[in-house]
Each structure stands twice: as C-alpha cells, then as structure tokens.
Amino acid sequence: MKYTTYFIKFFYRIRYWLILAPIIVALLVYWQTRHTSHSYSASCSIYTGIITGVNILSESGIVTTAYTQGSMMDNLLNIITADQTLKQVSLRLYARIMVYGDPNKDNTYVNAANYRLLYNHADPIHHLIDKSSENDSINEQRTYENLIAYETNDPSNYVYGIYQWNLPYVNRGALQQIDVKRVGTSDVIEVFYTTDDPGIVYQTLLILIDEFNKQYQDLRFGETKNVIAYFRAELKRIGNELANSEDSLTIYRVDNQVINYEDETKHVAALNRDYELQYWQSLNDYNVSDSIKKELEKRMHLNTEIIQNNNSFIFHNNNISDINEKLAMAKYYSKDVIPQKMIDSLYNELEANKKALSDALQKTGYLKYSKEGISNEGVVDEWLKQVIAYKKAEAELKVLNERKIYMGKKYIHFAPIGSTLTRKERLVDINERRYLAILDALNAALLKEKSIQMNSATLKVMNPPYYPLVASTISKHRLLTIASYFATLFFTIFFFLIIEILDRTLHHVFKAEQLTKSRVIGAFTRLLPLKARRFNQTYNMLSAQTLCNSIITYFKPNQNNIINLISNEPGEGKSFVMAQLVQQFTERGFDVTQLSWQNEYSAAPQAFIQSLKLNELVPLEKSNSKNNVILIEYPSLKDATSTEDILQDVSLNLQIIDSRRTWKNIDQQLFERTREMCNKTPLFIVLNYTKRDTAEEINGLMPPYTFFHKLFYRISQLGFTANDKPLQNV
Incomplete structure (x- = not known):
C-alpha cells in the first residue's frame, strides 16, 4: 500500500513536468514537421493453395505434417522478402519510374517531385533509359535490360548502388519496409506497404507480386527441371547403351545363326542321340550283312566273281548304293528341304533297281547250279538280299560318318556361343534394369514437376493492390507528434524516477x-x-x-x-x-x-x-x-x-x-x-x-x-x- 501511495505522490510532485514538457516538445515537433508528406498504404492478398489446394500428392493420399506445412509457408514468406527478390523489384521499379515518370505532373506511377529527384540524381545512366519505342512497356523492358547489363559489382557503378545506396523508394531499406505475413493458419499471404508516394506504393506491389511468382517458379521448377534434365540425359545414355548391347546380341545371333540357343542345343543333343543309335544300328546291319554275304560267297565259289563282274549287276548295284545313300541322307533333313514326293520317287527307283538286279540274275541260267550240279537258286537270292542290305548299311555308314563330322562341327560351333550369349544377355538385362530405374525416377520427377505446376497455378492474387487515393488515417506528421509527446512523457518519468531513486534528500x-x-x-x-x-x-x-x-x-x-x-x-x-x-x-x-x-x-x-x-x-x-x-x-x-x-x-x-x-x-x-x-x-x-x-x-x-x-x-x-x-x- 505504501508503495502505491508513494508512486501516486511521486507523479503528483512532477505533475507540471508531466504536463508541460510533453506538450512543449510535441508542439515543437508538430511545427518542425508541418511540411512532412502524407503516407499512403496499399495491400494485397495472395492465395497459395499449398496446404488446402489440390495437387497430385494429396490426391495420391500422401499427407503432409503441420511442420512441413509451416515450413512451406515460411519458405514463401522468405522468397517474397529475399534480397534477390527485392533487388529485382528495385531495378524494375526504377526502370518503370524512369520510363513512365513525368517531371511536371503526378501520375499513377510516381509524383513529379519524386521523379525529378530520382532523374536528376541519375546523370551517369541517362543513356540507359530507353524511350525510343511508342510502346512504354517495351521501353521499360529495354531499360531494365540495359540496367542489368550495365551493372557490375563495383562501388563506383551507379546501377549497383541503386539498391545498395540510400536512393529513396528503391533502396534496400525502403523495400524492406514491405510487411509480409501469413493470415492465421490459412493459405493466404497478405502484403502491406506504406510510403509517401501513392504511385510508387501501387507499382511496387504490382512488381513484387510478379517477381514473387517468377522467383518462386525459378526456385521450385529450377531444381526440378535440373533433376529432370539429368534423368533424361541418363535415360538417353543408358538407352543408347541398351540399344548397342541389344544390337550386339542380335548381330552375334545372326552371325552365329542362333535363334533360340537352348532349344537349338537341345535339338543338337537329340540329333546326336539319334545319330548314335542309328550309327550303331547301321554298323550292326553292315557287319551282319557283310558276314552273311561272305559266307554265301564261299558257298557260291566262282559264281560270285562272275556275278560281280556282270555289267548289269554292277550297274544296278551301284544304283542301289546311290539310292540308299540318298535315302539315308533324307532322314536328316526336313520335308521342307527334301519333299516327300522325292523320297517316294527314290523308294520307287530303289525297288525298280532291286527288281532289275533280280531279273538280271534270273537271266543267267548257269548260276542256278553249282559245279557239282547242286541248285544255287536259293543261295543266290539270299546272297543278293544280303548284298542289297550290305550296300544299304554301307551307304548309311557313309552318311553317318559325314553326319558325325557335321555333329562335331555343331558342338564346336555351339560350345562357345553359350557363354558369350549369357554374357551379352546379362549385359542387356543390366542395361534394361538401369533404363527402367532411370525411367521410374524420371516419371517421379515429372510427377513432382506436375504437382509443383499445380501448386504454382494456385498462386492467385485474391485482392489485387489498389491505387491509394486517400492518405493513411494517421499521417507521418501526426504520428511523429504523438510519438514525440509520449516519448517525452516517458523520458520525463524515467528521468525523475532515476533522480528519485538516486536522490538522498x-x-x-x-x-x-x-x-x-x-x-x-x-x-x-x-x-x-x-x-x-x-x-x-x-x-x-x-x-x-x-x-x-x-x-x-x-x-x-x-x-x-x-x-x-x-x-x-x-x-x-x-x-x-x-x-x-x-x-x-x-x-x-x-x-x-x-x-x-x-x-x-x-x-x-x-x-x-x-x-x-x-x-x-x-x-x-x-x-x-x-x-x-x-x-x-x-x-x-x-x-x-x-x-x-x-x-x-x-x-x-x-x-x-x-x-x-x-x-x-x-x-x-x-x-x-x-x-x-x-x-x-x-x-x-x-x-x-x-x-x-x-x-x-x-x-x-x-x-x-x-x-x-x-x-x-x-x-x-x-x-x-x-x-x-x-x-x-x-
């Protein structure tokens, strides 16, 4: 209680100071700032759609956390207030003022007094201001490009100093007065700006919105496009490697006449098995017929030599051997190579030669009896049969021996092909998997790009800035006066309070x-x-x-x-x-x-x-x-x-x-x-x-x-x- 009364009495003791000192200072400030210009404010609202907007990820069921959403909104706010964004706004605003400004008349771009101030200060770069075209938009773009081209990181460079120096309205300090904030927890961003020139306020916000959209897309799409370009380059390179490996495999198959290695090797193995069976069967037939033929020839004695030296016998016997050889070879070829009609013709020809050979033997009557007068007719027929069988087996063995050489070449041909084909097919498989992996990554990057495009498309200006016609409710003049009054009031209280605390009276x-x-x-x-x-x-x-x-x-x-x-x-x-x-x-x-x-x-x-x-x-x-x-x-x-x-x-x-x-x-x-x-x-x-x-x-x-x-x-x-x-x- 005593402290409360103490402070009440303390304020009462300095009541005249508290009344007079702030009033006097406020009056002095009011008088000194009576010519201060009025402040004009403008604002706009931008809907981002990052949190509640529709995108590919949200449609896919992927939910972002509150922390991620907050970080995304913070990133947007940082992009708007980033130094790079403000610098581009500064140069574009300066170029617009220089092109559209009028030294004798205020307009919606800049007041005449401010234009004269900026223009007269820019003597070193008057040649960069382009007004040659009838279209002021073209002139503004050309002037901006001239400023960008002229700028260097040199303190003596005027364009470099436009944003770095204290040039009004376009310097860093002035543009950092732009207030950007998020509306609660929504997707909306509000931008406020206040200065003493209504045209500059309006144009600054227009340029800031456009530059914000560009910077956002450059940052978001730039990263994604770089990734997409990388994946496309990798996809092209690996695609070429895949095509080369596939072409190499194809050429190898063509050169080695391999269509289906496994089936063909199975077929070769089957042929070799059939060959072995046929070879031993033919060899057995050959030995049996040869043995029987020799036994019968011993019994026939001289008649055998007479028969063998008979021209007709020799002719038909050779024909039978040739036909048997052809028929033996026909077994190892498909019907497409040797038609069935030709095979039937060979069989008919074989039977005709057999019959002709038999008829030729029947005409030689002296062969029917041996020297002892014993009948040879059965022996001769059996001998002839064995001779035919012998010739058949001999023809088959000849063909089978040639087949053996052929099968050996086949094995020599297919043996190294297997490992080479496996290696080439493995290389094709590796390249194909790499290609598919890069393709999946590229599709994911394209999906991300499309999602960003959808997000970027939702960056809509809900409330565009309006040209301020009326000054702010509290002008800078009044604000300074009020501020000086309260500052003096608080200073007086603080001053006498310090004296009161330190005073030992x-x-x-x-x-x-x-x-x-x-x-x-x-x-x-x-x-x-x-x-x-x-x-x-x-x-x-x-x-x-x-x-x-x-x-x-x-x-x-x-x-x-x-x-x-x-x-x-x-x-x-x-x-x-x-x-x-x-x-x-x-x-x-x-x-x-x-x-x-x-x-x-x-x-x-x-x-x-x-x-x-x-x-x-x-x-x-x-x-x-x-x-x-x-x-x-x-x-x-x-x-x-x-x-x-x-x-x-x-x-x-x-x-x-x-x-x-x-x-x-x-x-x-x-x-x-x-x-x-x-x-x-x-x-x-x-x-x-x-x-x-x-x-x-x-x-x-x-x-x-x-x-x-x-x-x-x-x-x-x-x-x-x-x-x-x-x-x-x-």
Whole structure:
C-alpha cells in the first residue's frame, strides 16, 4: 500500500513536468514537421493453395505434417522478402519510374517531385533509359535490360548502388519496409506497404507480386527441371547403351545363326542321340550283312566273281548304293528341304533297281547250279538280299560318318556361343534394369514437376493492390507528434524516477524512513510565498498539534517528561520546533520548561552537554509532576557529542532534519550511533522545511480545502469511492 501511495505522490510532485514538457516538445515537433508528406498504404492478398489446394500428392493420399506445412509457408514468406527478390523489384521499379515518370505532373506511377529527384540524381545512366519505342512497356523492358547489363559489382557503378545506396523508394531499406505475413493458419499471404508516394506504393506491389511468382517458379521448377534434365540425359545414355548391347546380341545371333540357343542345343543333343543309335544300328546291319554275304560267297565259289563282274549287276548295284545313300541322307533333313514326293520317287527307283538286279540274275541260267550240279537258286537270292542290305548299311555308314563330322562341327560351333550369349544377355538385362530405374525416377520427377505446376497455378492474387487515393488515417506528421509527446512523457518519468531513486534528500516521509530506517512523527512546512503565505501560521499550528499528539503518547506517569531536540548539523530548525512545541504544550495546560544551549550557557557546546544534570532541571516542588514538560535543545552532533545518560533518561528524543539538504553517509553514521546510545528510549525524526504534500502525509489534509486539492488527497490515500461529506442528524 505504501508503495502505491508513494508512486501516486511521486507523479503528483512532477505533475507540471508531466504536463508541460510533453506538450512543449510535441508542439515543437508538430511545427518542425508541418511540411512532412502524407503516407499512403496499399495491400494485397495472395492465395497459395499449398496446404488446402489440390495437387497430385494429396490426391495420391500422401499427407503432409503441420511442420512441413509451416515450413512451406515460411519458405514463401522468405522468397517474397529475399534480397534477390527485392533487388529485382528495385531495378524494375526504377526502370518503370524512369520510363513512365513525368517531371511536371503526378501520375499513377510516381509524383513529379519524386521523379525529378530520382532523374536528376541519375546523370551517369541517362543513356540507359530507353524511350525510343511508342510502346512504354517495351521501353521499360529495354531499360531494365540495359540496367542489368550495365551493372557490375563495383562501388563506383551507379546501377549497383541503386539498391545498395540510400536512393529513396528503391533502396534496400525502403523495400524492406514491405510487411509480409501469413493470415492465421490459412493459405493466404497478405502484403502491406506504406510510403509517401501513392504511385510508387501501387507499382511496387504490382512488381513484387510478379517477381514473387517468377522467383518462386525459378526456385521450385529450377531444381526440378535440373533433376529432370539429368534423368533424361541418363535415360538417353543408358538407352543408347541398351540399344548397342541389344544390337550386339542380335548381330552375334545372326552371325552365329542362333535363334533360340537352348532349344537349338537341345535339338543338337537329340540329333546326336539319334545319330548314335542309328550309327550303331547301321554298323550292326553292315557287319551282319557283310558276314552273311561272305559266307554265301564261299558257298557260291566262282559264281560270285562272275556275278560281280556282270555289267548289269554292277550297274544296278551301284544304283542301289546311290539310292540308299540318298535315302539315308533324307532322314536328316526336313520335308521342307527334301519333299516327300522325292523320297517316294527314290523308294520307287530303289525297288525298280532291286527288281532289275533280280531279273538280271534270273537271266543267267548257269548260276542256278553249282559245279557239282547242286541248285544255287536259293543261295543266290539270299546272297543278293544280303548284298542289297550290305550296300544299304554301307551307304548309311557313309552318311553317318559325314553326319558325325557335321555333329562335331555343331558342338564346336555351339560350345562357345553359350557363354558369350549369357554374357551379352546379362549385359542387356543390366542395361534394361538401369533404363527402367532411370525411367521410374524420371516419371517421379515429372510427377513432382506436375504437382509443383499445380501448386504454382494456385498462386492467385485474391485482392489485387489498389491505387491509394486517400492518405493513411494517421499521417507521418501526426504520428511523429504523438510519438514525440509520449516519448517525452516517458523520458520525463524515467528521468525523475532515476533522480528519485538516486536522490538522498529527505524531502518526503517515505524517503526519510527508507534512508534512516526510523519513523517520522512530525513535519513542518517551509515558508510559503505569495498568496499561500497566509497559511504559514496554520500549517505550523497543525504540524505542532500532530507532533504534540504523538509525543504525549510516550509520556510516562508520575515523572517529568523530558524531550531532547537534537540535530546533526546546526541551523536545521531545533529552536523553531521547540518554540512551536512550547506554544502547543502551554495551550494544553502543561508546565513547560525549555532549555537551550544557546540561551542558558555561554560555554562551548561540549561543555554544555558535560555539565547538564537532568535531575536538577526541575524544582523540587514540581518534580514527579505528570504535567511537567522539559524541552532541551542540544548543540548539533557535528559540534558536540551526546552522552548516553542524557539520551536514555528522557521520555523521547527528536532528531530534527532539514528536508532540503542531502542525507550524507556521515549523517547516517551519526544517526545510527545516536540510536544505539538511546537504547530503549524512543528516537524519532521530525522533518523541517518540507513541502505541503509531505506535511500532509503526517498532519492530514491541510488548507486550502479546494475541490481539486481534496480530490488529489483522497486519491493519494486510495479513497477512490470515499464520501467525505458529514452525516446529517447524527
């Protein structure tokens, strides 16, 4: 509670400073900034659609987390406020101002005064401003391109300094005033901009929206397009490797006449198996027929040689051998190579030659009987049969021997083809898998690109910027005035608060009690000047009454009431306070005795203290009277040191302090030593030369009793709802 009242009174004490200082400073600022231009504001809203918009990923069921969504929105905000974006806005805005600006007339692009300022400052680059075309849009683009081409990272380069220097409206500091924020948790971004030129505000936002869309697409699509280009290049390279490996496999198959290696090798194995069976069968037939033929020839003796030398026999026998050889070879060829008709013809021809051979033997009658006259007809027929079988087996063996060479070549042909084909097919498979993997990655990148395209397509301007026709509600002029008023107000409070904290002057009760760690029971005001001086006597009387009331509570019955008046330094008002107390105690019927070291003795201050005997001060007939009051004024503690007996054998001690002077460390030391010497005897403080509000803390409300005076006093006492009117009929 005491701190609350302390601060209320603190503000009351500096009330004139709080009222006058801010007003004076605000008036000065208002006068100095009376020609300040007005501020114009414009805004726009952009719907991004990143979170709630439809894209391929969301349609696929892929859900993004809240953290990812927040990061995506933060990225958009950072793109808008990025230095690269603002630099492009700066150069494009500068080019637009230079092309569309008019030095004599304001327009929707720039005010004439601002155009003249920027144009006159740009003497080194006037040749870059292109106005050759009738189409100003073309002129703007050409000027922008000229600025880009002219710019170098050189401090002396003017274009480089357009964004880096303090060139108004187009420098970094001006464009960084653009306020970009997200609307709650939605997909909407709001952009605000304020400056003193309505045309520049409007054009800046238009360029910023366009540049933001470009920068966003460059960043998003640039990364994705690079990935897509990489995958396409890899797909082309691996596709070429795949085609080369496939072509190599095809050429190898063609060169080696291999269509299906596994089936063909199985077929070769089957042919070899059939060959082995046929070979051994033919060899067996050959040996059997040869053996039987030789046995029959032994039995036939000379007839055999005659038959074998017969021209007709030889002819038909050779024909039969040739036909058997052809038929043997026909077994190993398909019907497409040797038609069935030809095979049938060979069989017919074989039967005809057999019959012709048999007929030729039948005509040789001398062969029917041997030399001994035994019939040879059965033997000759059997011999002829065996000869035919022999020739057949011989033909087949001849063909099979050729087939054996052919099968050997087949094995030699197919043996290395298998491993080579496996290696080439494995290479084709590896390249094919690589190709498919790159193709999948390319499809994923294309899907991502399409998703980004859908997202980018949702970057729509919901509320386009409008050209501001009216200045902002609070102009810069008014804003500076209001700001200066409150700044001065806070500075004044802070300044006096610092002084209040650091000040060691006991000019009010709270400060005195905080520094001295002792209680204040009385306060006398300083002499008031001018018309308030009529209350001086009243204030002294009220202060003395309050002090007497407090002192009386410490009187002890059946003994003299001695009150010591002490001070640290001379001239602090002990005599004045004693005079006021004497008057009050006398009016209240007390027998007052006053003793002052200045009036009673002419000795030195310390001698007065040493010679003082408290029990001898009152006559015997008045001793032990409860109405006796003895007031003793001592020399200052700076001049003379008090003793314990004169400080303890009294009712109470009053330390008189001039509230106008500084409470120094030595004062505190003297006061603490005095308090220790007093022991249990009360030691209180009486402030002298205080202000009225300080005296009211002890004495209560003091005149004049005006409305505002009583109102403030009630507020300082926290009596906000109090009713001070006296009750009627009580």
